[in-house]
Amino acid sequence: MNIFKKYIPLALVFVFGIVTLASYYVPHRVSESYMEQISVWENIVFAFSLFLGAISLLYSHYNKIVKKVDGWGYSLFVYLGFIVMIVLAIVANGKISDEGQMTALGWGFNYIYNPLSATMFSVLAFYIISTAYRSFRIKSSSAFLLFIAGLILMLGNIPLGDLIWSKLLGWTHTSIASIKDWVMNVPSTAGKRGILIGVSVGAAVTSLKIIFGIERGYMGKD
């Protein structure tokens, strides 16, 4: 059984990993054709993963409903939302509008999904205001620095910031927008570059570990 569970997956990952990596750097008709084929296969596999994901989601919520775990009522809404949108999509033949007219799916999108999704995200604003008042404590020099950077970015992000700055500090002949640009372009970009280099090196190392079979987390525990 080791052949099917261990050696074949490792061999597949190794072969496809090396060939795909090499194809990225080899501008040849054969490598381009290979990449095209792989892209098509990747799309097919991805479609299956979406299908599996949907089944897994429904199965996990089914268990919650059956076992009546805390908050199982919310799981009913998962089923409700899923079924409603699927039915609307079938009725509308997958089209959101047809010849300029909103279909049933378009209605579901505009009047169910759209407001619900926007509401979920806008709740963040309330958390931010609560955190700003109750938790943002300037107790150290680092916290003060964070506050100043945040203040510059927030003021720089709104036109009213320009107005306030020019009224109070116009005599400095600078603008909050130029200070914000400096913060974004110099310290922030420097930090971001450092993070990007670190993340990229980490990703390259992890990819090589997967290709060479050192990292086998994707194979599961069996």
Add this chain to the structure above:
Amino acid sequence: MKDTLNKILKIDRRWLFLLLSLSILIPIIKPIGISSSSISSSVQNMYDFIEKIPAGSTVFLGIDYDPSTAPELHPQATAVMKHLFKKNIKVVILTFIAGSGGLMDELVRTIPPQYGKVYGKDYVVLPYMPNFTAVLTQMASDMYAIYDKDINNKPLKDYEMMKNIKNYKDFAASIDITGTALLDGAWLPLVGDKYNLPILGGVTAISQVGLGPYLQKKQIKGLIGGMKGASEYERLTNEQAKATSGIDALNIAHLLVIFFIIFSNIILLVLKFI
């Protein structure tokens, strides 16, 4: 005094929520009209780049956001699409975000008719594809191998504007309006850097900070950041719309956050010394 200050510090958070709601609602109902006095360099670069694209060229326009980031990104997409049509640039609209369908549909239902643009001649809409890596890689050689049909399930190749289009070489630029990492994580490495297609975009204000390195190196030719960026773009294109009206709410809400941080810290400071 100390008790009063402590009470203020521990105020029921619902009062804060109420204040925030009012600070957003009132400017929406009764706009103050404070708009940007300056234009960010990245927004100006974006506008200038599109201005220089010759009429009749074709560009990609990615609508890669869902309703959660739509308040910031939908005005950006609207302003950019209007600008493209004004310049008589042909547009291939696509998305890798399943939840963007309705937003994309709204854009193509409302904007092209305002400029007398015809489907298939001036713009086409591609269907949603889930795996952006595969799609962007594939389109480098032959885009019809992956998008053989448009969103209406009709052969893409048959449309008039697609007659001379095969792959990235036939496009003038790609503009991706996104609430995800698709701009710097997909379009830039898989298309911009590899096939020299100019990449431009629009992102949320919070994502803008992370794109500094790409803007500095001119890997991203132009960028609209958040609602402020959208309002600046509306100003540049003389098409004042939702971003310009929404910026008032943003003004007051930001000031409220700043006020609360300063106010609560002053109380703490006073409490320390009494």
